[in-house]
Every structure is written in structure tokens, then in C-alpha cells.
Amino acid sequence: MGDYMIFSGTANPELSQEISEYLDIPLSAATINRFSDGEINIQVAESVRGKDVYIVQPTSAPANSNLMELLIMVDALKRSSAKSITAVLPYYGYARQDRKAAPRVPISAKLVADMMEVAGVTRVVTIDLHASQIQGFFNIPVDNLYGAALFIDYIKEKNLPNPIIASPDIGGVARARYFAEHLGLDMVIVDKRREKANEAEVMNIIGSVEGKDVILIDDMIDTAGTMVKGAKALKANGATSVMACCTHPVLSGPAFERINSGEIDELLVSNTIPLKEQSSKIKVLSTASLLGEVIRRINNNESVNSLFN
Numbered sequence: 022m023g024d025y026m027i028f029s030g031t032a033n034p035e036l037s038q039e040i041s042e043y044l045d046i047p048l049s050a051a052t053i054n055r056f057s058d059g060e061i062n063i064q065v066a067e068s069v070r071g072k073d074v075y076i077v078q079p080t081s082a083p084a085n086s087n088l089m090e091l092l093i094m095v096d097a098l099k100r101s102s103a104k105s106i107t108a109v110l111p112y113y114g115y116a117r118q119d120r121k122a123a124p125r126v127p128i129s130a131k132l133v134a135d136m137m138e139v140a141g142v143t144r145v146v147t148i149d150l151h152a153s154q155i156q157g158f159f160n161i162p163v164d165n166l167y168g169a170a171l172f173i174d175y176i177k178e179k180n181l182p183n184p185i186i187a188s189p190d191i192g193g194v195a196r197a198r199y200f201a202e203h204l205g206l207d208m209v210i211v212d213k214r215r216e217k218a219n220e221a222e223v224m225n226i227i228g229s230v231e232g233k234d235v236i237l238i239d240d241m242i243d244t245a246g247t248m249v250k251g252a253k254a255l256k257a258n259g260a261t262s263v264m265a266c267c268t269h270p271v272l273s274g275p276a277f278e279r280i281n282s283g284e285i286d287e288l289l290v291s292n293t294i295p296l297k298e299q300s301s302k303i304k305v306l307s308t309a310s311l312l313g314e315v316i317r318r319i320n321n322n323e324s325v326n327s328l329f330n
Contacts, residue, residue: 024071024072024073024320025046025072025073025074025075025316025320026046026049026067026069026072026073026074026075027040027041027044027046027048027049027074027075027076027077027316028048028049028051028065028074028075028076028077028094028098029041029048029051029076029077029078030053030076030077030078030087030090030091030094031053031087031090032078032079032080032081032087032090032295033077033078033079033081033111033292033293033294033295035292035295036077036079036111036292036293036295036307036308036309036312037077039307039309039313040077040109040309040312040313040316042309043309043310043313043314044313044316044317049065049066049067049069049074050065050066050067051063051064051065051066051094051097052064052066053090053094059086061086061089061090061093063090063093063094063097064097065094065097065098065101068101069098069101069102069103070101070102070103071102071103071104072103072104073103073104073105073107073320074098074103074104074105074106074107075107075109075146075316076091076094076095076098076106076107076108076109077109077111077312078090078091078094078108078109078110079110079111079112079113079114079293079294080110080112080113080114080115080133081112081114081269081271081293081294082271082273082294084114084115087114088114088115088133088136091108091110091137091140092136092137092140095108095137095140095141095142096140096141098141099140099141105143105144106141106142106143106144107142107143107144107145107146107316107319108137108142108144108145108146109146109147109312109316110145110146110147111147111148111291111292111293111294111308111312112147112148112241112269112293112294113130113133113147113150113151113155114133115129115130115132115133116130116150116151116152116155117130117151118130119131119151119152119154119155120152130152130155130158131155131158134155134158134159135158137159138159138160138161142161143161144161144162144163144164144319145159145161145162145163145164146163146164146166146312146315146316146319147163147164147165147166148165148166148167148168148268148269148291148293148308148311148312149165149166149167149168149196149240149241149268149269150165150240151240151241153165164315164319164325166311166312166315166325166328166329167199167329168240168268168291168293168308169196169199169200169203170311170328170329171268171291171306171308171311172200172266172289172306173200173203173204175289175304175306176200176204176236176264176266176289177204179264181234181236181262181264182234182261183232183233183234183261184204184206184233184234184235184236185206185207185208185209185228185230185233185234185235185236186198186200186201186204186206186207186208186209186235186236186238187208187209187210187211187230187235187236187237187238187251187255188208188209188210188211188237188238188239189211189213189237189238189239189247189248189251190210190211190212190213190247191210191212193238193239193240194208194210196238196239196240197210197238200236200238200266206236207228208228209226209227209228209229209230209235210226210227210228211226211227211237211251211254211255212225212226212227213247213250213251225254226254226255226258229258229259230255230258230259230260231258231259231260232259232260232261233259233260233261234260234261234262234264235252235255235260235262235263235264236264236265236266237251237252237255237263237264237265237266237285238266238267239265239266239267240267240268240269241267241268241269241270241271242265242267242269242270242271242272242276242288242290243271243272243273243274243276244273244274244275244276244279245272245275245276245277245279245280245283246279248265248267248280248283248285248288249279249280249283249284249285251263252265252283252284252285253283253284255284256284262286263284263285263286264285264286264287264288264289265285265287265288265289266288266289266290267288267289267290268290268291268293269290269291269293269294270288270290270291270293270294270296270303270305271294272294272296272297277297277298277300280300280302280303281300281302285302286302287302287303287304288300288302288303288304289304289306290303290304290305290306291305291306291307291308292305292306292307292308292309293308311328314328315328
């Protein structure tokens with residue numbers, strides 16, 4: 022096993038197992054139980070003294086339970102004399118609350134960062150933070166990996182006859198531009214007005230999509246309102262087809278119903294969050310090799326950024 026160990030929380034054990042297989046080391050043992058009132062009880066089942074430890078645990082739904090499970094496991098490992106503790110968070114929950122967008126509201130993404138550091142996390146690995154500035158909320162190293170690396174090869178293999186990249190809103194332009202530059206494609210923007218949380222009204226398309234195969238890019242899809250209305254507007258403006266890509270399939274509330282009945286022809290997602298149900302429109306790509314390679318490089322003191330150059 023060398024000088025590092027990998028533990029898995031209960032949020033996404035399938036992904037943890039895939040990472041373990043990629044690295045060719047077994048997952049280390051920990052017993053995770055809950056008392057009848059919901060309190061979490063964890064016991065590390067093998068020695069971690071002097072070891073570099075990695076915990077794979079996305080803080081997706083149920084976010085509070087998964088976050089507490091991570092913190093308690095970190096505390097158990099710290100008190101067991103682990104040399105270092107890296108939290109591998111394929112999905113970083115509470116990332117949407119990254120600033121004061123209104124009076125008297127919390128900055129929950131910062132609070133979660135503080136909790137992790139106090140618990141004993143010494144490094145964070147995550148994929149496609151909702152806002153890149155969250156890296157600055159930590160006083161420890163943070164590796165924010167690019168989810169685009171998963172999707173670019175798949176998009177190329179599709180051999181779409183007339184592809185173009187689209188951002189579903191103004192805020193996602195930088196992410197969409199990254200895709201456009203790496204694929205050598207033009208880009209358009211779906212301009213929308215959000216009336217209230219989890220609801221979006223599409224206004225117009227900035228750029229021409231007439232006769233184009235549009236690839237909508239976002240970091241996450243929650244209720245799917247933005248993506249589905251964006252796809253409808255794109256097709257109303259002459260788009261031949263619409264493929265949506267997102268790293269984090271939150272997919273809560275009416276998301277599956279909207280996707281199955283909407284104008285999106287294919288939804289490409291990663292497995293940072295396990296799907297609650299299946300859909301013929303949804304294609305899942307694994308992050309295991311990306312995360313596994315990053316863990317290997319961190320452990321060997323090799324460059325992580327060179328993966329994306």
C-alpha cells in the first residue's frame with residue numbers, strides 16, 4: 022500500500038472503488054454507523070499512524086449528513102496520528118453561497134472551508150468549483166480540477182456536423198470559452214433573467230445558432246430549469262440539436278421529468294454525484310481516472326497542472 026491510504030465515505034462508494042482500482046490499492050477499512058437519532062459514529066479499522074490519508078466524499082445530497090460524515094472521519098483520522106489528510110471532494114456542497122448577494126445572508130462556502138480546516142483537513146481536491154474564488158477561502162492547498170478534461174474527447178468522437186459551444190448564462194462564459202478554445206469552436210450565450218432561486222426565464226440568444234449542433238456547458242444542473250429553457254430557446258432560434266454537458270448532476274426536484282420531456286437531445290454528466298435515477302438521455306463519464314491520477318501525483322510530489330496543459 023506504500024505510504025498512503027484511501028478511505029471512502031458513504032456519499033459515493035462506487036466512485037471510491039473505481040479510484041481504488043485505478044491506483045491498484047484497496048480501500049482502507051472504516052466502520053460508519055448512525056445512532057437511532059441520526060448521529061454519525063465512525064471507527065477507523067486499521068492503523069493510519071504516519072500515513073498520508075485521502076478521503077473520497079462528495080458533499081452532495083443529503084449535504085448536511087455527508088458533510089458531517091466527512092468532518093467526523095477527518096477528526097477520527099487526525100486523532101489516530103495520520104500524517105496528512107486530503108479531502109477528495111468531487112462535488113463541493115454549499116459552493117453556490119460564495120458571496121453576500123443580499124443583506125444579512127451567510128457566506129456558507131467559506132464556513133464549510135473553515136470547518137474542514139478546523140477538523141484537520143490539510144489539502145482539498147475538488148472538481149469544477151461553482152466559483153473559483155472559493156479556493157481563496159482556504160489556508161491550505163486546493164486543487165480545483167477541470168471537468169472539461171472529461172468531456173472534450175467524447176465531444177470530438179461525436180463528430181457533430183456543425184458544432185458550436187453555448188453558455189447557459191453570462192456567468193458561465195469563462196467555462197464555455199475554455200471548451201470553445203480547446204475544441205476550436207465558436208461560442209454563443211443564452212441571456213436569461215432569473216426571477217427567483219431555481220427558476221429561470223430565457224430572454225434571447227447572443228450569437229447565431231441557425232443550423233448548428235449546440236453544446237451547452239455548465240458546471241452543475243440542479244432542477245434543470247435553466248438548461249431545458251435554454252435548449253428550447255436555442256431550437257427556437259434554429260439550432261439543429263442541443264447537447265448539454267455538466268460536471269455535477271445535482272438533479273433535484275423536477276429535473277428528470279424536465280430533461281426527459283424537454284428539448285435537450287443528450288445530457289453528458291460525470292459521476293461526481295451518483296444519479297438518483299436513470300434516463301435514456303443521460304450519459305455518465307467517470308472521474309475515477311482523473312482523481313486517481315491526481316492522488317498519485319500529489320503523493321509523488323508531481324505536477325497536477327500538467328494534466329490539463
